[in-house]
Amino acid sequence: MARRVIxxxxxxxxxxxxESTTGRKRWKVTGPxxxxxxxxxxxxxxxxxxxxHVGASHYAFGAxxxxxxxxxxxxxxAERMPEFPKLNPKAAKFAKACGIDVSPKIxxxxxxxxKRKRVLYMGTAPAGLFRSDDRGKTWEPVTGLNKHKTRxxxxxxxxxxxxxxxxxDPQNEKRMWTAISAAxxxxxxxxxxxWKTINPGVESYVGAPEGTDAxx
Numbered sequence: 001m002a003r004r005v006i007x008x009x010x011x012x013x014x015x016x017x018x019e020s021t022t023g024r025k026r027w028k029v030t031g032p033x034x035x036x037x038x039x040x041x042x043x044x045x046x047x048x049x050x051x052x053h054v055g056a057s058h059y060a061f062g063a064x065x066x067x068x069x070x071x072x073x074x075x076x077x078a079e080r081m082p083e084f085p086k087l088n089p090k091a092a093k094f095a096k097a098c099g100i101d102v103s104p105k106i107x108x109x110x111x112x113x114x115k116r117k118r119v120l121y122m123g124t125a126p127a128g129l130f131r132s133d134d135r136g137k138t139w140e141p142v143t144g145l146n147k148h149k150t151r152x153x154x155x156x157x158x159x160x161x162x163x164x165x166x167x168x169d170p171q172n173e174k175r176m177w178t179a180i181s182a183a184x185x186x187x188x189x190x191x192x193x194x195w196k197t198i199n200p201g202v203e204s205y206v207g208a209p210e211g212t213d214a215x216x
Contacts, residue, residue, distance in 0.1 A: 006070075008052065010039030015054060017073075034066065034075060044070060045111045045120070053120060053136055055106025063104040065122060067136040080138040085128040087161060088152050095156045102126065102160060109136075110166040113173035123163030127154060127180045131192070142192045145178065150197065157181035 007018040014032030037056040045051050050070035057063050063084070068075040084104045087095060095102050105125045112119025112131075122130040122139060129142040154161060162181050169175035174191040177198070184199040 006044055008042035008044055010042050010054075012038045015039045015042055015052075017052075030073070033068075033073060037064075040105055041108055043109050043111065047111055047114060047117045051135065053109045053111075055109055055122070057103075057105055063106050063124070065106060065109065065132075065136055065139065078132075078136055078139060082128075082130050082139045082141055084124050085126050085146055085151075087126050087156065088154065090152075091126075091155050091161060095160070098156075098158075100156050100158070100160055102156070105160070105162070107162045107164045108166050110168065113168055114170070116173065121166050121168075121176075123166055123178065125160045125162035127161045127163040127183065129163055129166070129178060129192075144188065144193050145186060145195045148186070148195055150183065154180065154183040 003022060005020045005022060005024060009016040009018060011032070014035045014037060016029060016031035017033070019028045019030070020026060034054065034056055037058050039054055039056055041055040043053050045053060052068050052070055052073070054066045054075070055063070056066055063081070065078040065081065066075045087102060092102070094100075106122060107125055108123035110121045112121060118133055118135050120132040120136050122132070124130065129145045130139040131142055132139045159181065163178055164181060165179040167177045175187070175189050176192065177185060177187050179185045184197055186195045187198045188195045
């Protein structure tokens with residue numbers, strides 16, 4: 001059983017880590033880390049030597065994935081960031097008309113399968129899925145999802161078009177689910193090569209396009 005409880009708290013002014021024992025009566029606060037960066041997402045990966053992986057945004061430098069050993073908290077930015085996907089023309093027009101922010105952001109960083117200790121997945125806005133095989137140093141697109149046949153029908157949600165959720169099957173490392181606002185949920189059973197929509201039974205939003213597998 002873990003003897004430490006650590007919360008990662010992302011803010012517009014940096015990252016804070018709150019640490020306590022399992023009793024959670026007193027908390028030690030560390031931070032702000034990454035001063036000057038807005039932190040939409042942070043996760044602590046404990047599959048090997050514990051590390052903190054952060055999705056950061058800056059008004060001048062844009063979006064950046066950064067990582068640090070939990071012991072030292074010395075962050076390093078990814079050596080190679082991918083090019084995020086662009087909104088389709090219809091979605092871009094909708095976002096502009098509604099004043100929706102379309103600047104690139106990292107919405108999610110998820111540790112990969114338990115046995116693949118170097119693998120991380122990243123979800124972005126505009127919606128895209130990326131994979132790192134070297135603990136966040138470099139990232140490559142998961143093209144099976146990023147170029148899905150339904151992408152032409154993906155719209156922004158009120159908070160922007162983002163891939164906000166990633167879930168890996170603990171019993172089958174090739175099976176994974178993702179959720180995208182506002183395109184629905186997708187599933188792969190072959191490690192990301194191919195993806196299918198899994199939206200049947202989910203109520204579509206008002207104004208969702210008809211005749212597409214992205215919405216049901």
